[in-house]
Amino acid sequence: MKSIVLLGDGMADEPMEQLGGKTVLEYASTPNMDRIAHDGRIGLVHTVPPGYHPGSDVANLTVFGYDPATCYSGRSPLEAASMGVKLAPExxxxxxxxxxxxxxxxxxxxxxxxxxxxxxxxxxxxxxxxxxxxxxxxxxxxxxxxxxxxxxxxxxxxxxxxxxxxxxxxxxxxxxxxxxxxxxxxxxxxxxxxxxxxxxxxxxxxxxxxxxxxxxxxxxxxxRAPRMPTMQEKFGIKSGAVISAVDLIRGIGIYAGLEVILVPGATGWIDTNYRGKAQAALDALATHDFVYLHVEAPDEAAHSGSLEDKLTAIEAFDRDVVGPVLEGLQRFDAWRVLLLPDHPTPVALRTHTDKAVPFALYGSGGEFAVKSPASAYNEVEAAKSGLVVAKGHQLMSQLLGC
Ligand SMILES: [Zn+2]
Structure with a gap:
C-alpha cells in the first residue's frame, strides 16, 4: 500500500465578501481536489487540540498522527532537528x-x-x-x-x-x-x-x-527534544519520506523517522517548484510506503494578506501537485491519499485560527473509493457531510489502515 498526505498549509479560510460570500477554496478552480472529495470521502477534522496555540508545529504534529498533548515540546527543537542539531536531555x-x-x-x-x-x-x-x-x-x-x-x-x-x-x-x-x-x-x-x-x-x-x-x-x-516514537514504531510503516521547504515540517519528519527529501526550487513561497515536489513524491513512493508532501505557499500568501496570491497558490497546488500525484499514483496497485490543510489562515485575519479544517480521503479501492455526494473540496461541503474527526491525530491511522 502506498499512502500520501497532500498538505496545503493554511488553505482553509472564511467566507469573503470579495468572493461573493465564498471561501477561497470554494471560489478557486480546483478540479483535482474536487475529484478526491467526490470520489472519496470528505469531512472536518480538528487539528488543534483545545488549549493549544494554532501553530503549524502543533497542527502538523496532529496530521502526522501524533497527539500534541503527549509529545509537543516547543517549536525550536523541531527546527533544530532539521538543521542537523541533536539535543541532549539537558x-x-x-x-x-x-x-x-x-x-x-x-x-x-x-x-x-x-x-x-x-x-x-x-x-x-x-x-x-x-x-x-x-x-x-x-x-x-x-x-x-x-x-x-x-x-x-x-x-x-x-x-x-x-x-x-x-x-x-x-x-x-x-x-x-x-x-x-x-x-x-x-x-x-x-x-x-x-x-x-x-x-x-x-x-x-x-x-x-x-x-x-x-x-x-x-x-x-x-x-527540549520531544519524545516521540517513529512512524515505523507507531504505525508499522516500513519507511517514509517528507517533502517540505520548511524546517519545522522537516524536523517533525526527522523525529517521525522519515527521510527528508530536498527538492530544488522549493521556496515556501508562491513561486515554489510545485511540479518538482509532485515528481519527488512519486519517485519517493517507488521505494517508500508513505510520503508527507507539504506546500507552504497558501499560508504565506494569507499571512501577507493577499487574496490574489492565496488563490494563485491554491490553484497551482491543485494543478501542479494534486493533479500529477493523482495521475502518477495509478502506476501503483494500491494507494491512498489524504488531502487537507493543517489549520485555516484566513486572509482577512492574516494569522492562523483553530477551527476544524476540511479533509478528504481517497484511494484505489474499498472504503477509500466510496463516492460521496460532495461536489467539491471545500469547507462548506466538508461541513455538509456531517463527518467530524474530533481528535485529528486519529486520521493518520485511517489513512494507513491501522
Ligand atoms: Zn501551517
Missing part, C-alpha cells in the same frame, strides 16, 4: 530571530520580526560574531536561513513565556519580554547581543544601503 533550544527594534519616546517597538528579511550570508556573519563573543560551554549559536537561527542553552530552563516576534509587529516590546524562571538570563544575553550588533559591519552596510538593521536578537519557541 539542552533547551530557542528560535533566534534577528529583528529590527526602533525607539520612540523612550520605548522600543518591534518594527520588523525579520530584520528586513536579512540575507542568509549576513545572518551567518552575525551568528559567527555572537558565537565567538557569547558562545561557549553554556550557549551555542547555530546559523540558519535568513532571519531564522538557533540558540542552544546547555542546562537551560524552558518554562518561561516567550512571545513570537511576528505577533507583536509595531507594538512596544515592553509588555512582551520573556517572563518567568530564566527570563533574566535571556534578557542579559539579548542585551549583550544588542551591544555587539549595534557596532557590527553587517549593520553598518545595511544602514548605508537603507535596509533595516538587525538591531537585536529575539528568543522564543523554546523546548
Amino acid at each position: 539542552d533547551v533550544a530557542f528560535r533566534l530571530n534577528f529583528v529590527t527594534l526602533t525607539a520612540h519616546y523612550g520605548k522600543l517597538y518591534m518594527e520588523d520580526f525579520s530584520a528586513g528579511h536579512i540575507t542568509t550570508a549576513e545572518g551567518a556573519e552575525l551568528i559567527a560574531t555572537l558565537q565567538a563573543e557569547l558562545g561557549g560551554e553554556e550557549f551555542h549559536f547555530y546559523p540558519g536561513v535568513s532571519y531564522r537561527h538557533l540558540l542552544v542553552w546547555k542546562g537551560g530552563r524552558d518554562k518561561m513565556v516567550c512571545v513570537p516576534p511576528h505577533d507583536i509587529t509595531d507594538l512596544s516590546i515592553e509588555d512582551h519580554l520573556p517572563k518567568g524562571d530564566g527570563a533574566d538570563v535571556l534578557m542579559h544575553l539579548t542585551n549583550s547581543a544588542q551591544m555587539l550588533l549595534s557596532q557590527h559591519p553587517v549593520n553598518t552596510r545595511r544602514e548605508n544601503a537603507r535596509q533595516l538593521p538587525a538591531s537585536s536578537i529575539w528568543l522564543w519557541g523554546q523546548g
Whole structure:
C-alpha cells in the first residue's frame, strides 16, 4: 500500500465578501481536489487540540498522527532537528530571530520580526560574531536561513513565556519580554547581543544601503527534544519520506523517522517548484510506503494578506501537485491519499485560527473509493457531510489502515 498526505498549509479560510460570500477554496478552480472529495470521502477534522496555540508545529504534529498533548515540546527543537542539531536531555533550544527594534519616546517597538528579511550570508556573519563573543560551554549559536537561527542553552530552563516576534509587529516590546524562571538570563544575553550588533559591519552596510538593521536578537519557541516514537514504531510503516521547504515540517519528519527529501526550487513561497515536489513524491513512493508532501505557499500568501496570491497558490497546488500525484499514483496497485490543510489562515485575519479544517480521503479501492455526494473540496461541503474527526491525530491511522 502506498499512502500520501497532500498538505496545503493554511488553505482553509472564511467566507469573503470579495468572493461573493465564498471561501477561497470554494471560489478557486480546483478540479483535482474536487475529484478526491467526490470520489472519496470528505469531512472536518480538528487539528488543534483545545488549549493549544494554532501553530503549524502543533497542527502538523496532529496530521502526522501524533497527539500534541503527549509529545509537543516547543517549536525550536523541531527546527533544530532539521538543521542537523541533536539535543541532549539537558539542552533547551530557542528560535533566534534577528529583528529590527526602533525607539520612540523612550520605548522600543518591534518594527520588523525579520530584520528586513536579512540575507542568509549576513545572518551567518552575525551568528559567527555572537558565537565567538557569547558562545561557549553554556550557549551555542547555530546559523540558519535568513532571519531564522538557533540558540542552544546547555542546562537551560524552558518554562518561561516567550512571545513570537511576528505577533507583536509595531507594538512596544515592553509588555512582551520573556517572563518567568530564566527570563533574566535571556534578557542579559539579548542585551549583550544588542551591544555587539549595534557596532557590527553587517549593520553598518545595511544602514548605508537603507535596509533595516538587525538591531537585536529575539528568543522564543523554546523546548527540549520531544519524545516521540517513529512512524515505523507507531504505525508499522516500513519507511517514509517528507517533502517540505520548511524546517519545522522537516524536523517533525526527522523525529517521525522519515527521510527528508530536498527538492530544488522549493521556496515556501508562491513561486515554489510545485511540479518538482509532485515528481519527488512519486519517485519517493517507488521505494517508500508513505510520503508527507507539504506546500507552504497558501499560508504565506494569507499571512501577507493577499487574496490574489492565496488563490494563485491554491490553484497551482491543485494543478501542479494534486493533479500529477493523482495521475502518477495509478502506476501503483494500491494507494491512498489524504488531502487537507493543517489549520485555516484566513486572509482577512492574516494569522492562523483553530477551527476544524476540511479533509478528504481517497484511494484505489474499498472504503477509500466510496463516492460521496460532495461536489467539491471545500469547507462548506466538508461541513455538509456531517463527518467530524474530533481528535485529528486519529486520521493518520485511517489513512494507513491501522
Ligand atoms: Zn501551517
